[in-house]
Amino acid sequence: MPHLTTYVGLADHSERTLAESFRSVADGHAHVADVFHTCRMLAEWSEANRAALAPIVERYGEADVEEPERLHAAGLARTRDGEVGLLRDLQDLHVLASLVQTTWTVVGQGAQGLRDKELLAVAEHANEQTSRQLTWLNTRMKSAAPQALIVAP
Amino acid sequence: MTDRIADIHGPRTPHAKGTVWPARIDQYLDPGVEETDVERWVQSACLLCSNGCGMDIAVRDGRMVGVRGRATDVVNHGRLGPKGLYGSTRWAHAGDRLTRPLVREDGRLVETDWETAMGRIVATSRALLEEKGPLSHGFYTSGQLFLEEYYTLAVIGKAGLGTPHMDGNTRLCTATSAAAFKESFGADGQPGSYTDIEHCDAIFLYGHNMPETQTVLWARILDRTRGEDPPRIVCVDPRRTLVALEAERTGGVHLAPRVGTNLALMNGLTRELFANGWVDDDWVAAHTLGVDDLRSTVEEWAPDKVAEVCGVDADDVRRAARIFGESTDVLSTVLQGFYQSHQATAASVAVHNLHLLRGMIGRPGAGILQMNGQPTAQNNRECGADGDLPGFRNWDNPAHVHQLADAWDVDTMTIPHWAPPTHAMQIFSYAEAGSIGLLWISATNPAVSMPESARIRRILGGDQCFVVVQDLFLTETAELADVVLPAAGWGEKTGCFTNVNRTVHLSEKAVDPPGEARSDLDIFLMYADAMGFTNRSGQPLIGWRTPEEAFDAWAAVTAGRPVDYTGLSYDRLRGPTGIPWPVNAEHPDGTDRLYADGVFPTDTDYCETFGHDLATGGTVTETEHRAMNPAGRAFLKGAAYTPAHEEPSEDFPLLYTTGRTVYHFHTRTKTGRSEDLNRAAPDAWVELSAGDAAERGIEEGDWVRVASPRGAIEVRARVGNVMEGAVFAPFHYGHWEPPADLGGGHPDAEHRLANELTMTVWDPVSKQPVFKTAACQVTRVRAGDGPAPAPTTTASAPDTDRPASRRRPPRPTEGGAPTTTTVPDRTPDYPLDPARSSEGSR
Numbered sequence: 001m002p003h004l005t006t007y008v009g010l011a012d013h014s015e016r017t018l019a020e021s022f023r024s025v026a027d028g029h030a031h032v033a034d035v036f037h038t039c040r041m042l043a044e045w046s047e048a049n050r051a052a053l054a055p056i057v058e059r060y061g062e063a064d065v066e067e068p069e070r071l072h073a074a075g076l077a078r079t080r081d082g083e084v085g086l087l088r089d090l091q092d093l094h095v096l097a098s099l100v101q102t103t104w105t106v107v108g109q110g111a112q113g114l115r116d117k118e119l120l121a122v123a124e125h126a127n128e129q130t131s132r133q134l135t136w137l138n139t140r141m142k143s144a145a146p147q148a149l150i151v152a153p
Numbered sequence: 154m155t156d157r158i159a160d161i162h163g164p165r166t167p168h169a170k171g172t173v174w175p176a177r178i179d180q181y182l183d184p185g186v187e188e189t190d191v192e193r194w195v196q197s198a199c200l201l202c203s204n205g206c207g208m209d210i211a212v213r214d215g216r217m218v219g220v221r222g223r224a225t226d227v228v229n230h231g232r233l234g235p236k237g238l239y240g241s242t243r244w245a246h247a248g249d250r251l252t253r254p255l256v257r258e259d260g261r262l263v264e265t266d267w268e269t270a271m272g273r274i275v276a277t278s279r280a281l282l283e284e285k286g287p288l289s290h291g292f293y294t295s296g297q298l299f300l301e302e303y304y305t306l307a308v309i310g311k312a313g314l315g316t317p318h319m320d321g322n323t324r325l326c327t328a329t330s331a332a333a334f335k336e337s338f339g340a341d342g343q344p345g346s347y348t349d350i351e352h353c354d355a356i357f358l359y360g361h362n363m364p365e366t367q368t369v370l371w372a373r374i375l376d377r378t379r380g381e382d383p384p385r386i387v388c389v390d391p392r393r394t395l396v397a398l399e400a401e402r403t404g405g406v407h408l409a410p411r412v413g414t415n416l417a418l419m420n421g422l423t424r425e426l427f428a429n430g431w432v433d434d435d436w437v438a439a440h441t442l443g444v445d446d447l448r449s450t451v452e453e454w455a456p457d458k459v460a461e462v463c464g465v466d467a468d469d470v471r472r473a474a475r476i477f478g479e480s481t482d483v484l485s486t487v488l489q490g491f492y493q494s495h496q497a498t499a500a501s502v503a504v505h506n507l508h509l510l511r512g513m514i515g516r517p518g519a520g521i522l523q524m525n526g527q528p529t530a531q532n533n534r535e536c537g538a539d540g541d542l543p544g545f546r547n548w549d550n551p552a553h554v555h556q557l558a559d560a561w562d563v564d565t566m567t568i569p570h571w572a573p574p575t576h577a578m579q580i581f582s583y584a585e586a587g588s589i590g591l592l593w594i595s596a597t598n599p600a601v602s603m604p605e606s607a608r609i610r611r612i613l614g615g616d617q618c619f620v621v622v623q624d625l626f627l628t629e630t631a632e633l634a635d636v637v638l639p640a641a642g643w644g645e646k647t648g649c650f651t652n653v654n655r656t657v658h659l660s661e662k663a664v665d666p667p668g669e670a671r672s673d674l675d676i677f678l679m680y681a682d683a684m685g686f687t688n689r690s691g692q693p694l695i696g697w698r699t700p701e702e703a704f705d706a707w708a709a710v711t712a713g714r715p716v717d718y719t720g721l722s723y724d725r726l727r728g729p730t731g732i733p734w735p736v737n738a739e740h741p742d743g744t745d746r747l748y749a750d751g752v753f754p755t756d757t758d759y760c761e762t763f764g765h766d767l768a769t770g771g772t773v774t775e776t777e778h779r780a781m782n783p784a785g786r787a788f789l790k791g792a793a794y795t796p797a798h799e800e801p802s803e804d805f806p807l808l809y810t811t812g813r814t815v816y817h818f819h820t821r822t823k824t825g826r827s828e829d830l831n832r833a834a835p836d837a838w839v840e841l842s843a844g845d846a847a848e849r850g851i852e853e854g855d856w857v858r859v860a861s862p863r864g865a866i867e868v869r870a871r872v873g874n875v876m877e878g879a880v881f882a883p884f885h886y887g888h889w890e891p892p893a894d895l896g897g898g899h900p901d902a903e904h905r906l907a908n909e910l911t912m913t914v915w916d917p918v919s920k921q922p923v924f925k926t927a928a929c930q931v932t933r934v935r936a937g938d939g940p941a942p943a944p945t946t947t948a949s950a951p952d953t954d955r956p957a958s959r960r961r962p963p964r965p966t967e968g969g970a971p972t973t974t975t976v977p978d979r980t981p982d983y984p985l986d987p988a989r990s991s992e993g994s995r
Contacts, residue, residue: 033578033913037798038769083586135771143572143579146317151288151588 004110005060006067008119011103011126012050012057013072018096018133019046021076025089028079032086035140039093042133046100049126056119073099083148087141094137101130157181157235158833158969161364161815161946162372166976167380171352173988174373176980178231181238181972182211182219194221198228198650198658198731200297200643201236201818203327203525204367205652207731208233210242210644210663217242217644217663225729225981228347228656234368236818238972239829242644245664247826248892249626251639252668262627262637267669267679270636274591275683277619281590282314287569291318291580291589294538295596296326296527299648299660301703302673303529303538305695306595309677311537312561313686313694317569318589319540321533322597324577325922326526329492331534331541332919333501333523335762337509338748338787339755340545340715341534345484345520346654346733346746350374351988352518354480355405357387357473359504360415360490361524364395365815365947367653371395378403385480387473389418390490391810392840392881393874394948406473409876410463412808413797413926416496419503420794421459422474424451426510431478436512440751442781443789447506450791462794464876477507482518489526489812494925498918499767499792506789515748517987522653527819529650535716536707540574543707544714545754545761548573549775552758560710562688573772576920578913581609587617594622595673596640600629601820601887604911604922605863623676626822629887640673641666647700648674649726655733655744657718659726674700712737715747715754715761730984745985755783767792770917797926798914799862801878805928807845808879809861811907812925815947816966817885825889829969831896836942837866837886837905840873841931843952845880853951853958854937856901861929864909868901870931871941871963872952880929882907883949899942940964 022043029035073096079089108123110116155163157179166175182188194209199220207226211219220241224231244250254270255262281289292310294303303321310319331341338344350356350373364371377383378399385405388396397407410418426432427448437444456467477483485508491500501523513519525531537543546553548570558565575583581603583589592613603609613620613633622634631637645666651657666672671679678695686694697703701723708718720736720743732743754760763778765771767790801808816834817824824830839859841851851857857870859880866882875881884907890897899905910929915922940958943949944966951963983989 032582034770034915034917037914038917041795042769083588132766132769132771135766135773136769139573139769139771143575146571147288147583147588151285151583153587 004107004114007103007107007110008053008057008060010071011107012053014096014100014103015046015050017073017075018100019043021093021096022046024076025079025093028089029086035086038136042136045129045133049129052122052125056122083144083152087144087148090137090141090144094134094141097130097133097137101127101134104130154971155974156967156969157238157972158829159946159965159967161235161368162375163232163974165376165379167376169381170377171988173980173983173986174230174351174376176224176230176977178222178224178975178977179233179238179972180219180221181970184970186213186218191218195661195663196727197644197660197663199233199237199241200528201240201823202234202367203527203530203653204228204369205528205650205656205658205731206233206237206369207658208237208241212663215664217245224977227730227983227986228652229369232369232372235816235969236824236830239969240818240824240827244625244823244826245642245644250667250670251624251626251637252670253639254669255637257635270638271679271683273636274621274680277591278684285590287315288318289588289590290314290316291584291592292538293577293580293592293594293597293599294321294533296321296323296525296530296533297596298529298673299650299700300529300532300536300707301648301700302677303532303536304543304707305674305677305703307537307543308561308695309681309686311568312563313681313684315567315569317540317572318575318580318583319538320575320577320580321539322577322599322602323527323530323533323539324920325602327492327530327534328921329497329501329916329919330487330523330525332498333505336498336502336764336767336788336790336918337505338753339760339762339783341761342545342715342747343522343654344514344747345522347373348745348986348988349484349518349520350377353384353482353484354518355385355387355476355483357477357483357485358396359389359485359487360494361486361488362390362394362396362490362812362948363486365813366488366526367524368815385476387476391876391879392948393953405476406469408465408469408473410465412810412879413495414463414794415491415494415500416503416792417454417462417794418459418465418470419500420451420454420791421456421470422477423447423503423506423510424454425456425471425474426478426507427451429474429478432510433512437510440512441509441787441789442783447789447791450793478511483513484518484520484522486522486524488524490925492921493923495797495923496792496795497916497921502767502790506791509787509789515746515751520746525653528652531651531653531655535651540576542570544711545716546714547761547763549763549772550758557710561694562690563694564689576915578915578920578922581612584618585612589618591619591621594620594630596624598628598630598820598822598887600633601906601908602884604908604924605913606906606908607864608913623673628820628822629889638676639668639670640676641670645670646672646674649704651734656731657721657726657734658731659723674703733985742984745987752785753787755785755787757783764788765918767918798923799912799926799928801928805861805930807929807931809859809882809910809927809929810879810925811882811884811911814883814885814944814949816944819885820887821885821889825891828895831891832968833966834942834944835896836899837868837883837901837907838871838941838943838949839868839931840871840875840881840943840949842875842877842879843872843955844877845931846870846872849931849933851931851933852961853963854940854961856934856937858932858934859910859929861910861927863912866906866909867904867934869937869941871943871949872958873943873949874953880931884908884924937961
């Protein structure tokens with residue numbers, strides 16, 4: 001199961017990147033009240049997924065095989081300005097959350113194969129939470145898009 | 154002769170459970186006017202709260218000189234409250250009514266004619282459409298216009314311009330009520346009826362200070378609690394209100410959760426139903442979806458944990474849950490303590506969950522009343538001036554959009570339906586950025602009523618957005634406008650409105666408006682004419698000129714929807730009583746309560762929304778909704794409790810909450826111009842608990858500074874009945890004052906606006922701003938020279954458990970002009986009243 005270990009590590013790492021990116025967007029668009037508060041809450045959801053995974057990471061240990069090339073995605077270190085900038089930042093978050101979700105899907109499949117009930121439960125719950133993050137991002141982009149694309153200065 | 158300032162609810166007419174609420178006719182006439190002087194009584198309903206009491210307007214010499222409750226009306230059985238009696242008509246002849254349009258010239262508002270004022274609006278509107286398109290236009294309305302006006306504006310906005318930026322101040326008041334209905338039942342619509350009061354065993358009031366917000370409804374409850382076989386009252390409120398005192402008196406419970414923790418309490422009450430086997434499993438299986446998820450969501454909320462988070466007694470949680478779990482019929486009512494607080498929609502939905510788990514819905518006594526704050530808020534929601542699609546249609550359902558496109562004869566693409574409608578706070582953000590370049594505000598005063606006032610003033614007063622204000626007076630908002638249009642008010646125009654329990658009333662024109670003031674309907678029509686909006690056939694888009702024609706057009710688009718008005722007409726509404734919708738071939742006389750058959754409007758093709766994630770506001774898709782196959786079953790939806798957005802800190806250790814007093818409505822535009830009402834609550838104040846006051850060396854009547862991270866006020870302190878750690882401020886007081894001889898001239902007029910302190914933050918689903926959770930600090934500024942100007946007759950009374958301040962004894966609130974109250978020999982026959990057929994049988 002060497003590569004499952006790699007993917008458990010990827011889940012942990014990509015959730016961390018997503019959490020940090022949610023916080024960056026919250027701070028970068030702090031004057032947009034719902035974005036500020038929701039992104040901070042969604043960052044905590046990612047942290048909670050990591051906390052649930054922590055004992056399993058411990059159990060699986062470090063991967064002893066070489067990681068695939070370009071395994072990790074970079075987070076959003078800097079946010080953009082304005083309404084179009086917000087839209088673009090939300091798109092970036094959506095890309096990162098999609099990576100998180102497919103990672104959990106893959107990890108869940110591995111857990112099925114291994115009959116690791118603990119990991120399966122963590123992966124399934126995390127997958128649901130990521131769906132909720134993606135749903136919010138999609139909803140928020142849809143409502144922001146017309147004004148940002150057509151009217152914003 | 155009754156002083157209804159001192160005696161807010163009037164004399165009791167107690168009666169036994171299951172019997173018809175007796176009639177009692179309340180009347181007020183201006184000083185010097187005798188009943189024989191009244192030339193005409195004109196049919197209407199009260200516009201000074203959401204209760205919707207039927208009333209007649211007294212007219213003499215072309216003036217409104219008083220009011221009388223309509224004994225035959227199902228809503229109030231003849232009663233009126235202090236605001237309705239003293240405040241309905243006197244603003245109409247105030248000396249400062251707007252009588253001519255105003256336009257801004259060199260920074261000042263100057264009088265002009267209609268042609269010039271409307272010319273400026275149309276020129277700006279055309280230029281913006283040309284340059285940026287319809288998304289440059291925003292409309293912010295009210296909960297006090299008439300149905301015909303909302304619907305006309307909705308058609309102008311959605312089919313004429315094509316802008317999604319329409320909302321009302323209903324966003325601040327009842328948005329959560331609508332959102333909670335949609336989440337649980339699939340569509341807006343009040344399930345219960347006021348007649349539930351006559352049949353219930355217990356009444357739960359959640360964040361609802363009914364004795365001050367709907368006085369006549371509270372009188373209806375008092376007539377039960379003081380009669381035979383009374384219901385028990387359970388009160389959820391951080392203040393020891395009159396509701397709390399009645400809870401203590403009836404053997405109920407007063408739960409005072411820490412501000413911002415409503416959902417934790419609700420999760421605890423829900424858990425108790427599961428833990429004690431008070432769930433009707435068969436009913437739940439047949440009529441709901443989601444019970445397993447709800448059970449696991451609330452599992453961790455044992456009473457001890459609730460006690461820890463909410464600061465309430467664990468046994469009180471158990472007792473309240475037991476009352477809910479063991480009563481046969483419970484009535485629940487909900488208002489701003491939930492709607493304007495943290496996790497508003499989730500907490501309000503939790504009230505539905507309790508009823509659904511016990512199958513307590515759709516029969517007399519087992520009801521839900523998600524209240525409204527304003528008299529016509531319901532119509533804003535129905536007609537779509539708040540951004541929703543008219544007739545509770547689903548913006549995400551192409552078939553529903555087609556129905557409207559056909560009715561209006563416009564292209565489907567014109568009607569904004571690509572995303573949820575833009576909510577008020579977002580509209581103001583767009584106006585702040587200038588991407589909305591024309592903001593048209595009707596019959597509301599956001600400069601006083603919206604959160605974080607300094608920001609709102611900046612947005613309205615800036616050059617980035619052209620602001621039109623349409624009102625009765627030069628309000629704090631109108632002062633900042635580019636064009637001000639003088640509007641006719643209630644009694645000066647004709648139209649319909651619908652109250653909290655779906656009862657539709659016709660309000661007829663009694664007198665002419667002053668000067669050049671015009672009805673809001675005529676103003677909107679004037680704009681539509683000038684803009685030349687047409688339909689696909691090249692005909693004028695708005696095919697009506699009169700209120701009655703507008704009503705008929707509205708009724709036609711409600712066909713087949715839950716909010717069915719097709720059986721209503723002006724002629725029908727000129728009868729003895731208002732009529733609750735739906736009114737159609739199936740229910741020709743109207744409908745007292747919804748969901749008697751346990752079938753809810755959740756079918757995917759019929760529902761008003763596919764729903765949302767209560768924590769984030771993310772929308773459920775049509776595909777996901779269809780997969781759940783709700784098919785008429787209600788949703789049980791839960792959410793995890795999260796702490797409020799702003800928690801107390803070292804610098805701001807107290808929790809700030811705002812609210813109403815019984816003697817004023819909103820920003821006092823009308824009530825401040827009634828001498829009787831204004832004298833009862835002439836100036837702002839802030840309420841502190843005895844402990845918090847003592848810790849800061851504050852005594853009754855001292856001037857104090859209340860500060861949050863956003864702003865501060867300096868007002869006088871009432872040492873009162875608010876829970877320790879919380880501070881209450883009334884939200885009515887902007888800088889407007891009546892003339893000194895009518896009770897004005899207060900030194901704090903420039904620094905008493907409660908919303909200077911509130912936050913710009915809103916509920917993720919209903920988008921209702923949070924007015925009730927902010928951190929603050931209170932410091933003593935200087936000694937006062939008398940008691941605080943707070944009423945003594947209400948929740949603002951001095952601390953009930955301690956002797957009154959000897960140095961500054963509070964002045965009793967009294968001295969209203971005389972009113973008459975008569976109990977007729979025979980109670981009229983009320984159609985649809987379930988007690989009428991079972992009189993004495995229960």
